[in-house]
Amino acid sequence: MKAFIAAANWKLNKGPSETEEFFRTWKTLDGVHRKSSVVIFPPALCAGTVSQLAAGAHVQWGAQHAATEKQGAFTGENSMETLSKMGGTYVLIGHSERRQLYGETDILCAKKVNLAQSLGLTPMLCLGETLAERKAGKTNEVLGQQLGAGLSLVVQDKTLTIAYEPVWAIGTGAVAEPEQIREAHQFLREALQKLVSAKTGESTPLLYGGSVNAHNAKALSQIPNVDGFLVGGASLDPETFAQVAAARWL
Numbered sequence: 476m477k478a479f480i481a482a483a484n485w486k487l488n489k490g491p492s493e494t495e496e497f498f499r500t501w502k503t504l505d506g507v508h509r510k511s512s513v514v515i516f517p518p519a520l521c522a523g524t525v526s527q528l529a530a531g532a533h534v535q536w537g538a539q540h541a542a543t544e545k546q547g548a549f550t551g552e553n554s555m556e557t558l559s560k561m562g563g564t565y566v567l568i569g570h571s572e573r574r575q576l577y578g579e580t581d582i583l584c585a586k587k588v589n590l591a592q593s594l595g596l597t598p599m600l601c602l603g604e605t606l607a608e609r610k611a612g613k614t615n616e617v618l619g620q621q622l623g624a625g626l627s628l629v630v631q632d633k634t635l636t637i638a639y640e641p642v643w644a645i646g647t648g649a650v651a652e653p654e655q656i657r658e659a660h661q662f663l664r665e666a667l668q669k670l671v672s673a674k675t676g677e678s679t680p681l682l683y684g685g686s687v688n689a690h691n692a693k694a695l696s697q698i699p700n701v702d703g704f705l706v707g708g709a710s711l712d713p714e715t716f717a718q719v720a721a722a723r724w725l
């Protein structure tokens with residue numbers, strides 16, 4: 476059975492002391508959430524704290540945002556090379572907040588996917604349709620476009636993860652219907668097979684994100700081709716996040 480990934484996107488929440496507090500509680504929690512592969516995306520200024528605490532807590536971690544270049548005159552950016560040296564293993568790429576608020580484009584995402592894979596990091600490429608696009612019947616078109624463009628520089632046989640996050644379900648409490656998620660994940664699985672390879676199509680974990688919480692996680696985890704969750708609000712509290720990570724196994 477594929478590993479089930481529970482990824483926490485803390486966004487711009489928590490500083491070092493709240494991060495320490497999270498890990499203190501997390502380490503005391505004993506349960507089936509440990510069967511899931513847990514990844515934490517802290518705010519960049521907490522990376523040092525997380526890098527010290529993650530290994531002992533059996534979690535992996537990554538950057539919410541990183542540059543397309545390893546180093547140089549790029550004020551304000553985060554380096555994937557440094558992330559890797561610090562023990563980080565994942566990079567979130569193309570989150571809808573980055574696309575909408577900071578104008579990140581598909582080609583930028585493609586370059587980041589390429590650099591992450593070249594450095595041995597696992598990209599978590601986020602994609603999803605807006606409500607207007609869904610209402611216009613364009614969901615598959617948008618997903619296909621974002622996937623194709625975001626993977627235009629993909630490196631064969633390197634690890635990859637995809638997070639399907641309908642924009643209208645992020646932080647709204649309006650979780651997508653199981654059938655909508657099933658259809659989108661099936662579409663992405665098949666598109667990956669065509670775009671990259673049969674092997675990548677089969678092995679790439681497809682995560683769902685958008686208002687996942689401790690109450691809906693079990694039902695969502697049973698949808699075919701849902702191999703994990705990318706969780707915002709419900710990942711901030713360690714007990715709640717452990718319940719989300721456990722849901723697949725209950």
Ligand code: PGA
Pocket residue numbers: 484640644645646647648684685686687705706707708709
């Ligand atoms: P949410 O955020 O769980 O708060 O909806 C998900 C995300 O933005 O990745």
